[in-house]
Amino acid sequence: MKVLVVEDSSSMRAYLTTIIEGGTESFDLEIVEAASGFEALKTLPHHKFDAILTDINMPDINGLELVSFLKNHPVHRAIPIMVISTESREEDRKRAEALGAEEYLVKPFQAQDLIEKLRRLLKVA
């Protein structure tokens, strides 16, 4: 299985990757990283993703715009999305929901939360 992690902060990205790798050892999971919405768009045609995790607050195109694009795409709309936002950005979280994102995770989060939600997205028990 393959997961795309879209996050502009390199240390946050590394942190997310570490947690995901640690929590999904029981099944075969490949993580692809994108440091911006642009990079995410560029990566999409080259992989078949089973889930996408994205931050909201990013330069160029933000997470909401990315979700909007994906959820209107004839092929990519089927990929489940987890939006990772901060507690102070409640309003943006609601908007992600309206656009069709499947899961939300609020920073700061517990590693266990991330893994549980990811498993739900990937439909692995």
Next chain:
Amino acid sequence: MTKEDDRARDEFTSEAEELLETLSRDLVEFESQGRDVRPEVVNKIFREVHSLKGLAGMLGFGEISELSHSLEDMLDRLRMGKIEITKELIDLLYDAVDSLNRLVIGINDPAMGGLVDITGLTRRIHQLATNQPHRTNEDPFADLTLDEQTKKSLTEYEEHRLLENVRTRNHILAVEVRFDFADFDERLRALTETLSKAGEVISTLPAIDGSGGTGIAFRLLYGSMLGEEAVALLVPAGQVLSLRKHEVPAAGASEVTAAEAPEEDRSLRSISQTVRVDISKLDHVMNIVGELIIEKTQLDSLTRSLHQGEALQQARVTAHELTKIARNLERKLNELQRSVIETRMVPVGQIYSKLSRTVRKVARELNKEIELVLRGEDTELDKVMVEELTDPLMHIIRNALDHGIEPAEERVSQGKNPIGKVTLTAYQQGNSVVLDVTDDGRGIDLDVVRKAAVKRNLIAQHEPFDQRRAYETLFTPGFSTAAVVTEISGRGVGLDVVKRNLQELKGSIDILSVPGEGTTFRIMLPITLAIIQALIVRAAGEQFAIPLTSVEESLRIYSRDIRTVERREVFTLRDFTLPLLRLSDAFHLDSDRDESPDAKWFVVVTRSGEKVAGILVDALVRQQEVVIKSIGERLKTIPGIAGATEVGEGEIVLVIDVGTLIEQFGGKAREARAGVLV
């Protein structure tokens, strides 16, 4: 602590240090733009603090997280227009960033972190943030035809920016573009940069390429003082749609036609608000500022050397304090510099009345009916520059009336308004002032230029001749297309003199022309000549300063990337062949450089007008403010040198004049990213 935690902590510390560094620089920019700060700058600062908070929260750095959290809240209110920009606010931002800096250093060096009064700071932040509530509940979409999908994809902040643009009576436009998948990011960034000069890109929504191609489409929401048609010129390959249900007259540029310029009003105002100052006195103050900047530079280099000798903890604390002093000194200097520069600045409108008188006179002589539109008369420029500008402007306007605007009957037969229109637009762009002289005349006919150039032996009969070459020819000494030198523009002075005059002012001139539709002469000038931002580089063992306004980007390459084409060194920069030049060749310096394929170089990509060239250097040293001093008569004749400057510790370096350097050693025209009509 586990190994992962350690790694995460190290990564956090280095990213946090980087973020704070950027944040400090952005704050200086914020302060220098004052109350008219561009929303992008505030939003960038917000995002940086937001990222910092997110990181600190995840890794359990409670104090950093707490402080950045309240700072983020305040910045959020600021970017949403809920609090005002005051001196108090800016001071608080500086203090907060300084404290965050200490806390981050404190992760590895607890002595530093302990000095921060978080409670006091958060209290100040809280007071400021809750001070001025002014909440509006306007619906930004009320007067817009905006599709559901775009509406839903806006963040709260973007929605606020849309409302602000609606309020300032800007045009609200949808710009739809399609790019190839291979380079859409670069092209979209370039487009955004272009559009940002005349407005604000509020949101960028990617979409599927509807044409069935392999590209990707984007729908940009754009607020601008430019209307649908003007923006369409900036985005030739895209579609521009106005989203307003009712058109509002643009509030941005004020239009004053020559006939109705309220001269009385203006002179009344100048009596009450102007103080006459002998310019030599201002020069003296400016010199003092220059010397202060040199002092500050020395302080900086002292700090740097302390940072490097980081063996002692005490040294780090001292270095930190020194950095703070240097930053405060810099703020004060910026303030002083700005106010001195401001006293030297006068609105270009001062010469507008002179220009409109000339236009009326010349139009009568030529028996043409002309409407002169003057825009941006409040744009300010150094007093000395404004005076030096009168003659070149007059010349270009004469040219437009004489050669550009067709006789009335010819205009009518082409379906144009019999009254010719010449527009002079002045506006500020970064640290430059742009003056556009646009006519709606016949445009530049390449064939006419070619024939005239052949006749005057400026080019050979069958020499290849394109638009670029044609425009260059127009600026060649001795060139004129007029069959008979007319009374009006043929006074023995050609466009070559105009170009030379502008170059002496460190400016440039470009032509944008569409046959049958008109021509724009675009003059770009630095706001002032005395102090500039420069990139200090090293080549052939010497340091040089390259004015930052001429620098597009810099990159690292290897010797093997350098190719030779037609005996010139070039480098392929994305899809563009960039001619390279070496400072050691230009200034005849000995260089015993490593030329093996793996040897590293830096290329500083420079631009003068529409010409681009890469300067090959050994190292990029740093970026700093320099005070240009003129150099002796003997060196003045060497092309490529603008002057000299002192960069701390009494070291003198030469300041490169990119314009004459490229001209002398060759550059290549590249389609400017922005505003090219050709």
